[in-house]
Every structure is written in C-alpha cells, then in structure tokens.
Amino acid sequence: MDPELLWSQTEGPRRGRPPAHSRAEITAEAVAIADAEGIGAVTMRAIASRIGAGTMSLYSYVPNKETLLELMVDHVSGDHRLPPGPSGDWRADLRRLAREQRAIMRRHPWLPAALHTRQTLGPRTLTVLEYALGALEAAGLEAGAGLEAFSLLTGFVAGHVSYELAQEQATVAAGRTSSELQDAQARYLQGVALSGRYPRLAAALVSASASAPEDAGPDAAFERLLDRMIDGLTAGGAAST
Structure with missing residues (x-):
C-alpha cells in the first residue's frame, strides 16, 4: 500500500458525469x-x-x-474529542486520551484487532498523535521516545478493550451474570490457594483481596491499570508530577 x-491525493473531479x-x-x-x-x-x-x-x-x-x-x-x-493542544498536565492529558480511545474501541469492537494490521497513519490519526506527542513533551520525553510511548499506550488500551469484550461475550455465551462468573472464579482460585501448591499466588490473592477498592467495576479496573501504564511510560528518565 x-x-x-x-x-x-484527494478525490479529484472527473470528466463527464459527477x-x-x-x-x-x-x-x-x-x-x-x-x-x-x-x-x-x-x-x-x-x-x-x-x-x-x-x-x-x-x-x-x-x-x-x-x-x-x-x-x-x-x-x-475522528471520533476523538480532544482539545486543540495539551494542557501541560501530561498525566491528565494521557488519561483523557486513553479514555477516549477506550470509548471509541468499545463503540467499534472491530477496531482493536484492526490496529494490529494497520500499515499507515491517516490524517485523523496523525492529529491524535500530535496531541499525544505534545502531552509527552511535558513529561520530558524526546520525540522518538514519545512515538514509542504513544504506541505502547494505544496497545494497552486495545488489549484491555479486547479482554473486556471477550469477557462480556463469554458471559453471554455462558448464560450467567457477570457476578455469577466472578463468584465461580473466586471460589476456584480460593481452592487453588488452599492447595498449598502455589504459595506466591496465594499471597498475591490475599494481598489483592485486602486492598481491593470498594468500586471494583470495569471502569475502576481500567483506571488502576491505566495509572500503572502511564507510570511505566516515563520511568527512568522523565519528569514526574
């Protein structure tokens, strides 16, 4: 391609009938x-x-x-609704971008997989990229690292949305509610932990249960993972705020 x-090259006028x-x-x-x-x-x-x-x-x-x-x-x-330029708060800007990406990918469930096969960047995508690079400048990243960070952030959102959609489809296919499936998963993992064969996993489950926030819904889970992702994007060489 x-x-x-x-x-x-835009679609130009043709001879004859329009x-x-x-x-x-x-x-x-x-x-x-x-x-x-x-x-x-x-x-x-x-x-x-x-x-x-x-x-x-x-x-x-x-x-x-x-x-x-x-x-x-x-x-x-073109569904992105971003301001003309970054605010100067690079973490807030990246969170806004990632939330926009997630909303768009959920509206267009085919999009996460399509991103893996994309070969080029069109004008609307370039506008989003320009916004992201501007935000990452405030984080102290030079342009090349900013490109990589944007790619990593988009990949994280695409992977997370793919997981969300797959879980929702599995719930529908199973004919059970999401809470029922979560309860079944919790009972299974509790049995695994009590077996004594996976001590590190058992410790992790105990820690996760103790620190679990009151709001454990999908939006809260996305926000927690997004914060970890943003922290990792600039670790070891960028300014923090």
Whole structure:
C-alpha cells in the first residue's frame, strides 16, 4: 500500500458525469456494517447493497479491502474529542486520551484487532498523535521516545478493550451474570490457594483481596491499570508530577 497515494491525493473531479458516490460514503457504510455485524461482514457487495451501487463500481473509489480497512481506522479516529493542544498536565492529558480511545474501541469492537494490521497513519490519526506527542513533551520525553510511548499506550488500551469484550461475550455465551462468573472464579482460585501448591499466588490473592477498592467495576479496573501504564511510560528518565 502506498500511503502517498492513499492520503496525499484527494478525490479529484472527473470528466463527464459527477461521481455518484464518494470514498467517504463508502468508508462510513463499511464502519456501520462492521459495528453491527463484525469486520467479516464488510464486503464490497454488502456496501454496494446499502448505497444502491454496483459492486464493481466501488473499486474505482477503494481498490481493495486492505485499503478500505485503513480508511475505516482513520475514519473512527475522528471520533476523538480532544482539545486543540495539551494542557501541560501530561498525566491528565494521557488519561483523557486513553479514555477516549477506550470509548471509541468499545463503540467499534472491530477496531482493536484492526490496529494490529494497520500499515499507515491517516490524517485523523496523525492529529491524535500530535496531541499525544505534545502531552509527552511535558513529561520530558524526546520525540522518538514519545512515538514509542504513544504506541505502547494505544496497545494497552486495545488489549484491555479486547479482554473486556471477550469477557462480556463469554458471559453471554455462558448464560450467567457477570457476578455469577466472578463468584465461580473466586471460589476456584480460593481452592487453588488452599492447595498449598502455589504459595506466591496465594499471597498475591490475599494481598489483592485486602486492598481491593470498594468500586471494583470495569471502569475502576481500567483506571488502576491505566495509572500503572502511564507510570511505566516515563520511568527512568522523565519528569514526574
């Protein structure tokens, strides 16, 4: 895939009749299909059916599904609602960014997996990256390290959302409530701890139980892990606030 061809060249005017559709329209329809039915349901035939076009005609706008996926990822990056620039409180800025990422990935469950196959960065994604790099400057990170930190933060959020979604799907498949499954897991681990075969795990479970916060829901869990992640991003060479 040629990123210059994909992002630097806008859809120009054509001779003859004006185009009946646009790349943006096709991308938006693809996102709607993926949100409702999963990424596997996104085909040129399905999109063509939704917009009332011939399947083959869509290839003049988007040459293949790989390109379409790049367009989809950048399209949903536009869902970020970030301020024009960092506040100067880099931890608060990164928390805000990570929360935005999590919300977007949960609205578009196909996105975490799509990020692993993305080959290039589109204009909306670059805007988010610019915000993150500005925030990380206040943490004392030079630009190269800032790029790595942004990648690590995004990877953390994508992995966490993938886990959340998988757990929710498992709960539905099991036909039990989340609390019922958590209680069953707790009973199992208690038995494991009492067996004496895993003393370090037993100690960790005791410690976790003693320090468990009152709010142990998914949002609180994300916030705790996010704080650990942010601490690790700048360990050993950046300023702390």
